[in-house]
Amino acid sequence: MQDVTLLETLIADLVTEQPAVVRLEKVVKTLRQHFHCGAVVLLKLEQQMLKPIASIGLAREALGRRFIVHQHPRLATIMASREAVRFEPDSHLADPYDGLIEDSPDGHLAVHDCMGISLHVEGKCWGVLTLDALTPGTFDTAAMHALQRASLLVEAAIRMGQIEQSVRALRNQRRDQEYSLSGEASASYEIIGRSAPLLNVMQELSVVAGSDLPVLLLGETGVGKELFARQLHRQSQRAQQPLVYVNCAALPEALAESELFGHTKGAFSGATSERAGRFDSADGGTIFLDEVGELPPAIQAKLLRVLQNGEIQRLGSDRSHTVNVRVVAATNRDLKQQIKSGDFRADLYHRLSVYPLPIPPLRERSDDIPVLAGHFLELNRARLGVRALRLTQAAEHALLAYDWPGNVRELEHTISRAAIKALSIGAAREDIVSIDIGLLDLPGAATASVQVTDILQSNQRKAFPTMNLKDTLNAVQRQLIEQALEQADYKWTQAARILEIDASNLHKLAQRLGLK
């Protein structure tokens, strides 16, 4: 390949619409072809270690290696120079790839040619590019000059990848902002609550966020695991990079592999072009594997490999490439139980749960209930366009007494439902809407009995012979109204004030309960 052709081919590699890592793989392939060598490796400098990002001609396991610069004199020499560096076949400096070259017998490098160049992006050393040829004399002075020129395009390819990544991060950030501005309950990512158990979790979360450890969020459905995963990402060093959400339960088994790891053109019928997977999209950032307990066994094995060495292999490809992704997973399942039943791999569990973070259920942090209720009332107030949306005291007691098997999600839905019902029965007075106990429609006998205890004298409990919720609630409401009427000298407006409900609403309720 002529020099000009090399540059043209590199430019063509550069402008393909593919993920940065795939582009860099194409670049190393082109370089190998041009320089007639055995191996070309692109290594990125990260904390005094060189990490292979793209390579050709090296054993696959080399991608998992990290070369500590000062332990590898050839790499240190390349990094110390801004020019291409060549090592003579009889150089006494050990080659970092000895034992790893695919084409040499046993992978061993006897006499061979080697050259390399340091790469600089935005004025800083980004890493190095190395070329090894098994035939001595392959790299002459002209080859060194050609490498020097080609390195400019490699640097451009790297810079392009960085720019793409920041554009993606900005887009995500903007999307997050748009969500939180939209006022939707489910889209507001602020964690509300101030109970001691919640503050403990928040404290732990901010400590672990700073590390790069995989985190496994555990907790019942609706406790807020997704919200915590977002917070973890926001507080991590990867905050400016993408956070990619994957709902493992919603991945169809047949498509799970290509969705997560990507596929090559023609990998299956319908794969009309090469496509990157979610792990590629999360490169540099975090992937959140929600409901990880639902992953099919075959995908569990592939995921394990990614966690072990950061390598992914597209469906239909025999090559793998590295990605730098922090994995945060969540489940409401008992994974240990799933391991026993053979539904979840023990080795994957240990990889995922390097830092398990349990989130307590709402019933164990009841101090959060009024605060969360206030938050959801405010969201609904804005959505429904009313001046104020309030809970009566009895309704607040009922919320506190209930045990919330569906946790915060259930509370959110309960409030939204009650708010709409309150409006629909005309519970508004000058745009102030009161939600009383009946509108909460809380299921479960426990609620009814505690409401009774809270609201009425204990000796009145005998008045409720059954535990049927509807009947019990009606009975409670009837007694409360009678009690209020008695206190208010049978003046309905005053009784309504005692009960903190709208007078017209009280009349309707009294009629429905047969009190009028």
Ligand SMILES: Nc1ncnc2c1ncn2[C@@H]1O[C@H](COP(=O)(O)OP(=O)(O)OP(=O)(O)O)[C@@H](O)[C@H]1O
């Ligand atoms: N502390 C909180 N502050 C504000 N909203 C919360 C809080 N916890 C949960 N939510 C809200 O409750 C709903 C359920 O939360 P989320 O989806 O994070 O729960 P989850 O634990 O991931 O549930 P599942 O296991 O079913 O996926 C969401 O709308 C979320 O915004």
